[in-house]
Amino acid sequence: MKNALVLQSDFGISDGAVSAMHGVAHSVCNELSIFDLTHDIPPFNIWEASYRLWQTMTYWTEGTVFVSVIDPGVGSTRRSIVVKTGSGHYVVTPDNGTLTHIQRTEGIVEARIIDETINRLPKSGESYTFHGRDIYAYTGARLASGVISYEEVGEKIDHESLVTLPVKEPKRKKHSTEGIIDILDVRFGNLWTNIPRPFFRELDIVYGDTLNVTIIYDGREVYHSAMTFGRSFADTHKGEPLVYVNSLDNLGVAINQGSFAKAYNIGTGSNWEIVFTKL
Known part of the structure; x- marks a missing residue:
């Protein structure tokens, strides 16, 4: 065969x-x-x-x-x-x-x-x-x-x-969850994290909620803002950021019809950390 x-x-x-x-x-x-x-x-x-x-x-x-x-x-x-x-x-x-x-x-x-x-x-x-x-x-x-x-x-x-690269596993805390930016949705510049969708459910976060999103590179904060947790990109206006569930059932961050990675010069790997906090 x-x-x-x-x-x-x-x-x-x-x-x-x-x-x-x-x-x-x-x-x-x-x-x-x-x-x-x-x-x-x-x-x-x-x-x-x-x-x-x-x-x-x-x-x-x-x-x-x-x-x-x-x-x-x-x-x-x-x-x-x-x-x-x-x-x-x-x-x-x-x-x-x-x-x-x-x-x-x-x-x-x-x-x-x-x-x-x-x-x-x-x-x-x-x-x-x-x-x-x-x-x-x-x-x-x-x-x-x-x-x-x-x-x-x-x-x-x-x-x-076998050789492995360093990885930081996602964590769920009392009011927040944190992980890393695993990869980019390259063509569109969206950030794909290693944080699974069930972490949001355990924090009682539902579509429409507002979240604080913090991105840290090598221990230094490089981005912080509030954004909506949306079911799809239609839940925000063009040019606005949102948190969403990607095709692998993990959390992602995007700009509607824009490149989040390019706009804020964001990379990937275990030294790129991201934190979602429920307001």
């Missing part, structure tokens, strides 16, 4: 890198279904790669193989691995933190280090700067097409030893 192969990278599509990965996978099995998650991850942004995997993975069928190549350490001693997740998916990636969100949510049940003496594109020579093509796309295609089993990827390693 052949499983889908889904590719993610920070390569962009202005040159032939992504096409080369497709070509390698197709050469392994020309009946393989190959899809792109995104190739617009900002260069070297491991955090965003980790989030996009989690954002997408559970919508794909069990057995799907993901290849994620955001690899500032290519050619170094960092490990090349394949993991099996608690949801039954596989991820082929450098061991550099790309699995942080998956490890927290779906869990990782097994990890193997890629045996490059077997799972490396033939005739790829002494190139050590395009592992996305020579190792990851090749190994991912072999696994997805059934040319190799998961056990044939390489030696099993302790999945607890």
